[in-house]
Amino acid sequence: EVPVPLSREELEACAFRVQVGQLRLYEDDQPTKVVEIVRHPRYNKSLSARGGADIALLKLEAPVPRSELVHPVSLPPASLDVPSGKTCWVTGWGDITHNQPLPPPYHLQEVDVPIVGNSECEEQYQNQSSGSDDRVIQDDMLCAGSEGRDSCQRDSGGPLVCRWNCTWVQVGVVSWGKSCGLRDYPGVYARVTSYVSWIRQCVPPFPRP
Known part of the structure; x- marks a missing residue:
């Protein structure tokens, strides 16, 4: 399946910024710009989130440097079944x-x-x-x-x-x-x-x- 960028009529990447390494919103006066939003190709706009495939990826203007406060979270193995009650x-x-x-x-x-x-x-x-x-x-x-x-x-x-x-x-x-x-x-x-x-x-x- 080929990733599909959101159209201008849906969401504009230029309207978004990403803040990292901060606990308080708006505290960082130089957030990273988003240059592309990639939605899953099975997302159905007419059904919205309840239709499933409610996931998208953001491509940033520049890499985010790692620090004591900034680490990437790990992806789970595709086979992981999180048990009820965890x-x-x-x-x-x-x-x-x-x-x-x-x-x-x-x-x-x-x-x-x-x-x-x-x-x-x-x-x-x-x-x-x-x-x-x-x-x-x-x-x-x-x-x-x-x-x-x-x-x-x-x-x-x-x-x-x-x-x-x-x-x-x-x-x-x-x-x-x-x-x-x-x-x-x-x-x-x-x-x-x-x-x-x-x-x-x-x-x-x-x-x-």
């Missing part, structure tokens, strides 16, 4: 609860969230649906969270990471959900293991330090 972590500068934006000084937030198996997650969402038999949680999705512990609005695109074999690996990308932190509505993430081969196809390997 505690992982999600971070972001999004709302701290439903319709309550993060206040100044905009310090990066983190919360530990339990992984919820896809079957259980599907059952929870179906129980609250309007009688539709359509599948809600696709194979390329991953659920995590519990009441009061969740990603929220404006966290979309952020990382869900787990400790695995003494290494932090990114297993999810914040995608969608119902409000945030509600009982029986875990957050839904793009399952990174479903896209490892595509990511490796698009991104050259990191040189070893």
